[in-house]
Amino acid sequence: MKPSTVKINKMPSRFKHQVPKYKVTRSDACINCGTCAKTCPYGVHERSEGHNKVKPPIDYKCIGFECQSKDFCCITKCPRKALSLSLNPMYNTLGDPRWTADMITGTWIMAETGYPPERTDLDYNVGNSGGGFDKLRFKFPAKPAKVDKAEISTAIPLNRRKDGRADVVISTPVYGGGMSFGSVSLSTMVSKAHNATIWNTFTCTGEGGFPDILKPYCDHVITQVATGLFGVREETIQRVKIVELKYAQGAKPGLGGHLLGEKNTEAVAKMREAVKGTSLFSPFPFHSVYSIEDHKKHIDWIKAVNPTALLSVKVSTPNDVDMVAVGSYYAGAHIIHIDGGYGGTGAAPDIAKKNIAMPIEYAITKVHNFLKAEGVRDAITLIASGGIRTAHDLAKAICLGANGAVIGTAELVALECVRCGNCESGRGCSRGIATTDSVLADLFDEKWATQRLTNMYNAWNVQLVDILQKFGMHDVSELVGRTDLLEHIDYSH
Amino acid sequence: MPKKYHITPKPAPLDMDYVFKFTIVRGENCINCGKCIKVCIYEAHKRRTDDPRKMADPNTVVCRNCFRCIQECPRGALEKSINKDYSNIGGAFWKPDILMSLWKQAEDGNVPVSGAGYRGPFTGIGFDSMWTDMSEIVRPTRDGIHGREYINTGVDLGSKLNHLTFDSNGQLISVVPETIDLPFPILFDITAYKLSLHVKEAILKAASVIQTCLIIPVTEITPELEKHSDNIIPSLASTDIDKHEAILKKARLVAIDYSDAMLKDFQALKEKIKKHNHALTIVRVPAVKNVEEIVAKLTQNGAEIIQIVADYRGQEINESSGKDGRLLKDIIRAIHSRLVEDKIRDSVTLVASGGIGMAEHVPKAMLCGSDLTAIDIPLLVALGVRVFEEPQKLLVFPEGLDKIPSRKLTQRIVNLMGAWHSQILEMMGAMGIREARRLRGESGRAIFFEEIDRESFGKLFKKEKR
Ligand code: SF4
Ligand code: SF4
Ligand code: SF4
Ligand code: SF4
Ligand code: SF4
Numbered sequence: 001m002k003p004s005t006v007k008i009n010k011m012p013s014r015f016k017h018q019v020p021k022y023k024v025t026r027s028d029a030c031i032n033c034g035t036c037a038k039t040c041p042y043g044v045h046e047r048s049e050g051h052n053k054v055k056p057p058i059d060y061k062c063i064g065f066e067c068q069s070k071d072f073c074c075i076t077k078c079p080r081k082a083l084s085l086s087l088n089p090m091y092n093t094l095g096d097p098r099w100t101a102d103m104i105t106g107t108w109i110m111a112e113t114g115y116p117p118e119r120t121d122l123d124y125n126v127g128n129s130g131g132g133f134d135k136l137r138f139k140f141p142a143k144p145a146k147v148d149k150a151e152i153s154t155a156i157p158l159n160r161r162k163d164g165r166a167d168v169v170i171s172t173p174v175y176g177g178g179m180s181f182g183s184v185s186l187s188t189m190v191s192k193a194h195n196a197t198i199w200n201t202f203t204c205t206g207e208g209g210f211p212d213i214l215k216p217y218c219d220h221v222i223t224q225v226a227t228g229l230f231g232v233r234e235e236t237i238q239r240v241k242i243v244e245l246k247y248a249q250g251a252k253p254g255l256g257g258h259l260l261g262e263k264n265t266e267a268v269a270k271m272r273e274a275v276k277g278t279s280l281f282s283p284f285p286f287h288s289v290y291s292i293e294d295h296k297k298h299i300d301w302i303k304a305v306n307p308t309a310l311l312s313v314k315v316s317t318p319n320d321v322d323m324v325a326v327g328s329y330y331a332g333a334h335i336i337h338i339d340g341g342y343g344g345t346g347a348a349p350d351i352a353k354k355n356i357a358m359p360i361e362y363a364i365t366k367v368h369n370f371l372k373a374e375g376v377r378d379a380i381t382l383i384a385s386g387g388i389r390t391a392h393d394l395a396k397a398i399c400l401g402a403n404g405a406v407i408g409t410a411e412l413v414a415l416e417c418v419r420c421g422n423c424e425s426g427r428g429c430s431r432g433i434a435t436t437d438s439v440l441a442d443l444f445d446e447k448w449a450t451q452r453l454t455n456m457y458n459a460w461n462v463q464l465v466d467i468l469q470k471f472g473m474h475d476v477s478e479l480v481g482r483t484d485l486l487e488h489i490d491y492s493h
Numbered sequence: 494m495p496k497k498y499h500i501t502p503k504p505a506p507l508d509m510d511y512v513f514k515f516t517i518v519r520g521e522n523c524i525n526c527g528k529c530i531k532v533c534i535y536e537a538h539k540r541r542t543d544d545p546r547k548m549a550d551p552n553t554v555v556c557r558n559c560f561r562c563i564q565e566c567p568r569g570a571l572e573k574s575i576n577k578d579y580s581n582i583g584g585a586f587w588k589p590d591i592l593m594s595l596w597k598q599a600e601d602g603n604v605p606v607s608g609a610g611y612r613g614p615f616t617g618i619g620f621d622s623m624w625t626d627m628s629e630i631v632r633p634t635r636d637g638i639h640g641r642e643y644i645n646t647g648v649d650l651g652s653k654l655n656h657l658t659f660d661s662n663g664q665l666i667s668v669v670p671e672t673i674d675l676p677f678p679i680l681f682d683i684t685a686y687k688l689s690l691h692v693k694e695a696i697l698k699a700a701s702v703i704q705t706c707l708i709i710p711v712t713e714i715t716p717e718l719e720k721h722s723d724n725i726i727p728s729l730a731s732t733d734i735d736k737h738e739a740i741l742k743k744a745r746l747v748a749i750d751y752s753d754a755m756l757k758d759f760q761a762l763k764e765k766i767k768k769h770n771h772a773l774t775i776v777r778v779p780a781v782k783n784v785e786e787i788v789a790k791l792t793q794n795g796a797e798i799i800q801i802v803a804d805y806r807g808q809e810i811n812e813s814s815g816k817d818g819r820l821l822k823d824i825i826r827a828i829h830s831r832l833v834e835d836k837i838r839d840s841v842t843l844v845a846s847g848g849i850g851m852a853e854h855v856p857k858a859m860l861c862g863s864d865l866t867a868i869d870i871p872l873l874v875a876l877g878v879r880v881f882e883e884p885q886k887l888l889v890f891p892e893g894l895d896k897i898p899s900r901k902l903t904q905r906i907v908n909l910m911g912a913w914h915s916q917i918l919e920m921m922g923a924m925g926i927r928e929a930r931r932l933r934g935e936s937g938r939a940i941f942f943e944e945i946d947r948e949s950f951g952k953l954f955k956k957e958k959r
Binding site: 013015016017018019055056058059089090092093094096097098099129130131132134135248316318319341342343344345346347348349350351352353354355356357358359361362365366386387409412417418419420421422423424425426427429430431434440483486487488491492493 | 515520522532533534535557558559560561563564565566567568569570572573574575594604605606607608609610611612613614615616624625626627628851852853857916919920923937938940942945946949950951953954955956
């Protein structure tokens with residue numbers, strides 16, 4: 001059920017052209033008759049008044065091979081057979097095995113329209129990584145119980161301890177990950193918080209402090225307390241409903257953070273309560289935490305400062321992630337947030353991103369089963385992140401045992417990130433997302449970004465509801481741990 | 494605290510034709526409006542110097558694939574594709590991205606860093622099918638990487654005793670065998686390549702700068718190279734020992750090619766070397782099918798150091814096994830567990846070589862059970878060499894390599910090793926292991942794809958056999 005604050009409006013790309021999947025080639029045989037311009041309903045061929053030549057085809061508007069069965073298809077209608085259709089080599093330069101070009105394009109369409117793509121030529125739900133989520137498929141029953149979509153609830157409670165602290169319920173089982181002040185543009189940061197408010201869910205400050213511009217959204221912002229304790233003050237802990245203790249992050253598990261001196265500008269330094277221009281290290285781990293008992297002291301400290309807030313503990317995925325999760329439960333956490341090794345948005349050493357810690361898919365089952373065996377699974381919320389790219393990944397993560405997920409990259413892709421990976425080199429993101437460069441950070445405004453995010457969250461919710469309906473379920477909580485509803489394309493056949 | 498081992502990088506760009514990943518072509522419908530100049534923050538688009546009304550060809554070497562010029566050109570006049578040179582270099586093991594990353598590391602000595610999460614496949618073959626563990630709570634800190642604590646990458650070469658024996662007065666009666674320390678778990682090995690003296694000298698000097706040794710055929714050791722005799726490990730056949738007395742006299746380590754005859758009489762071989770010198774012996778054993786058998790026997794016969802030599806892609810050397818041959822990861826694991834079973838693991842030092850191509854392969858090979866590694870191709874790639882796997886192995890040396898000042902070539906190798914050293918520290922730091930010696934065989938700190946996938950997804954999804 002989506003909150004009444006959610007309004008879907010079309011919010012097109014900021015750019016003149018999209019990245020084309022197909023290439024329409026016009027050969028020298030063309031006699032400029034104009035037939036193609038008249039027949040193509042998508043505006044691929046343009047002939048402007050006064051010109052007797054047809055303009056070069058605008059590839060990205062073409063719907064591709066499925067058009068060939070339509071009676072308006074220009075390829076068949078051209079009297080000179082001057083047109084041909086092929087895959088555009090440019091498409092191969094977009095994306096990678098984890099985030100394929102189809103997945104990026106699909107996410108862009110969701111952010112633009114608010115719904116899953118109508119096009120049938122995009123394989124946007126699974127990637128091409130050859131493992132993990134990309135090998136799992138849903139086993140939908142042939143005759144599910146009849147459920148009306150309007151009756152399906154996607155809301156999840158985050159406080160399952162029933163310890164008298166706030167009963168926080170989010171309307172869709174997904175929220176935004178921490179991206180710190182200074183690592184992304186203000187429009188990006190504010191739009192994430194604004195969208196979290198619209199969707200009645202959350203976003204997180206990251207470790208760079210809590211800027212005042214996020215104050216209007218503080219009921220939907222998680223204050224992160226990371227090892228550097230940058231910008232953490234009593235009031236930033238007191239003004240929120242959830243406080244997250246960050247031990248590690250999936251992109252660079254075990255490595256802490258490092259903000260280069262040149263990125264520590266006046267504004268960043270002020271927010272972090274640090275000296276401008278100095279390199280800022282977030283050590284790993286908390287230097288005051290060498291055991292679960294120490295960890296509990298931290299949680300108790302936050303609980304004392306804010307008597308109603310929920311406590312989330314964010315950890316990465318080592319071999320013993322299951323023990324860490326149980327330890328966090330006993331230390332008093334409400335949410336255990338596990339961040340798998342393949343995710344992350346900020347800059348990190350390539351060697352760490354690829355090699356350190358296990359992928360989230362394994363960690364979810366491991367933690368879910370261990371918490372169950374310990375008899376505490378129902379008293380803690382398990383949130384997965386680090387490689388949740390699509391609504392299908394989200395639903396699969398829930399089937400594996402998570403209650404919900406945190407996303408980062410998908411939000412950036414909604415803002416037209418192309419995953420080029422240049423976020424932290426030179427002036428930062430040339431597309432204006434992960435940058436604070438005065439010119440680049442102004443490439444889009446908060447209104448555009450918020451609507452794009454709201455649209456994408458809606459498309460995900462539509463897909464999730466669709467999946468639940470196909471399983472004949474009324475509530476997303478029925479899906480938790482239902483590995484029997486999944487199959488693995490290697491093992492199950 | 495021991496003196497900190499540090500490798501100092503210095504920018505050392507080569508003036509060569511760079512391979513780049515993308516090609517951008519400006520179509521004829523360009524109206525020279527200059528929009529692309531404005532939007533490309535990497536300056537790939539410029540006007541022609543001779544005729545500023547027109548656009549020059551895009552300089553795609555600098556392109557970072559941000560798509561802005563593509564999406565903002567009012568005419569849609571720009572087309573981008575994957576560069577042919579890029580897709581042609583390397584192969585299934587030496588992926589183009591690996592080569593490009595090595596070139597970059599050799600140029601600036603920095604740890605490769607990028608944003609936007611991991612981009613590759615979920616898992617792969619060999620070392621790509623394992624992850625390293627990290628410690629969530631209790632572990633030495635990142636300070637180890639940035640200076641306050643010390644993470645030691647040093648290893649020893651030589652045999653160690655299983656236990657010490659004391660007499661009734663508490664006096665040590667065991668004879669503790671001699672070992673040689675290296676501050677960094679990498680040896681250089683150029684035995685498989687014919688290189689010019691200029692290049693050999695540059696590599697040897699780099700070995701001396703980072704305090705490691707170069708394994709080089711004894712016949713190639715010229716007086717110029719002998720200046721660095723401390724860093725030379727002459728390699729030769731056991732039958733040639735007496736021929737090279739002068740060189741052997743100076744060596745701290747000698748590498749002998751394995752032959753079956755050694756299995757019977759390894760002691761005699763050692764005696765023969767001892768006649769000239771007290772050098773420790775490295776036996777270079779090709780990674781053939783029954784290599785664990787050979788290694789176990791050699792160890793029992795007193796071999797102190799054994800180098801396992803896989804092919805240049807880290808595969809087993811075995812004509813008949815073809816694609817089914819084992820990869821270095823599994824070869825090392827098999828040898829290590831065999832030696833552990835035989836209770837002789839500590840009597841020998843294992844050097845893993847062949848297909849060590851990236852920094853991550855070093856600690857991974859050690860977690861699998863080797864004490865250190867030896868590298869060859871990365872040294873050459875640092876000098877700008879291009880590797881091709883198809884249709885067959887081919888190394889293409891940059892033109893004019895011999896005219897590039899040797900200092901610069903040396904610095905490039907030093908840079909690459911500096912970048913690897915920093916990356917190895919990152920991995921050790923994450924694992925919470927402060928001593929490289931402790932990496933050996935610590936498979937508990939590794940996560941193997943086959944094992945974890947079987948344990949979790951295999952158990953969940955495998956159909957019951959009926
Ligand atoms: S229909 Fe064919 S001949 Fe006519 S303008 Fe188009 S491409 Fe040219
Ligand atoms: S193939 Fe169809 S969509 Fe594409 S240009 Fe022709 S008519 Fe338009
Ligand atoms: S630099 Fe590239 S990867 Fe990073 S946010 Fe911008 S578009 Fe995305
Ligand atoms: S933006 Fe397009 S039309 Fe303008 S100069 Fe560049 S390539 Fe030419
Ligand atoms: S894609 Fe981006 S980096 Fe590459 S040339 Fe165009 S604007 Fe420059």
